[in-house]
Amino acid sequence: MITRWIDHMSDEGRIPLLFFLVGFLAGFAFIRFSVRMIRAQVRWWPGNVTPGGHHVHHVVFGTVCMLVSGVALVAVYVDGTQTTGAVLATFFGIGAALVLDEFALIFYLEDVYWAEQGRTSVDAVFVAVAVTVMLLFGLRPLEFFDVAGFRDDPDPVVRALIVALAALNLLLAAIVLAKGKIWTGLVGLFFLPLLIVGALRLGRPGSPWARWRYTRRPKRMARAVRRERNVRRPVVRAKIWTQDLIAGQPDAAHVRAAAEDVLDRIVVPAPPPHAERSVDTDRESVTAG
Numbered sequence: 001m002i003t004r005w006i007d008h009m010s011d012e013g014r015i016p017l018l019f020f021l022v023g024f025l026a027g028f029a030f031i032r033f034s035v036r037m038i039r040a041q042v043r044w045w046p047g048n049v050t051p052g053g054h055h056v057h058h059v060v061f062g063t064v065c066m067l068v069s070g071v072a073l074v075a076v077y078v079d080g081t082q083t084t085g086a087v088l089a090t091f092f093g094i095g096a097a098l099v100l101d102e103f104a105l106i107f108y109l110e111d112v113y114w115a116e117q118g119r120t121s122v123d124a125v126f127v128a129v130a131v132t133v134m135l136l137f138g139l140r141p142l143e144f145f146d147v148a149g150f151r152d153d154p155d156p157v158v159r160a161l162i163v164a165l166a167a168l169n170l171l172l173a174a175i176v177l178a179k180g181k182i183w184t185g186l187v188g189l190f191f192l193p194l195l196i197v198g199a200l201r202l203g204r205p206g207s208p209w210a211r212w213r214y215t216r217r218p219k220r221m222a223r224a225v226r227r228e229r230n231v232r233r234p235v236v237r238a239k240i241w242t243q244d245l246i247a248g249q250p251d252a253a254h255v256r257a258a259a260e261d262v263l264d265r266i267v268v269p270a271p272p273p274h275a276e277r278s279v280d281t282d283r284e285s286v287t288a289g
Helices: 004-013 015-039 058-073 084-101 103-108 114-137 149-151 155-179 183-188 193-200 208-213 220-246 250-268 273-288
Strands: none
Touching: 004 193, 015 058, 015 114, 058 103, 058 220, 084 103, 084 114, 103 273, 114 193, 114 220, 155 183, 155 193, 183 193, 208 220, 208 250
């Protein structure tokens, strides 16, 4: 069965993508193991790279690896084989893992690897893996946007229908994202029914949609807050436990306390739009004064 699946991947030209995923997962597993060994100060494991006393973060090595393998992939794009593409894609995946593992460093412009903000790197890795897996299994963004059909069929009605379906995908995705459902919007780009469900369901209480639509409807806002806490509590706990498992030693008491702290911070009603304008006006008045 596995052999048949690999043959199918080869026929579809997705072997390089498969090897990118393998390289990405292997690179991420290796670098997480490495930094934990370094933090534990294990004698038999090499330490940080510090030429002249300056700590070189592994994002630097990842960037170089991505650049070299990416340029090579472009260079062999026309004449290269799938084997060549798979090898280069593996190194590109390793480099991407090293870069995304320090995504928080890039985003915050400070070394927050072991801090709370460092969990942003784990989130970035999860997103990259999810998107790659969906692409690997043949899913594509804008599910009904048939590029080949648009190009090959000169019928303006057919082309208009293809564009309309693609626009519907984007509109629903925009609504879902406005409701604060990032993962639903991301996965929904590959699976339209999920976008429809996400667009019809209640938005998150702190989302732009809640600010525009729920601030004058207290019962709906209360429902959104209550639903958010009940639904997100097990998800937040599982996420924190997984992040702790990757970043260090998971602890049940810490997971429960951290989850409640996260819920207290993120599950709050959005301020009404006029309140934000009032704050901006007050700030301008203070500045002018």
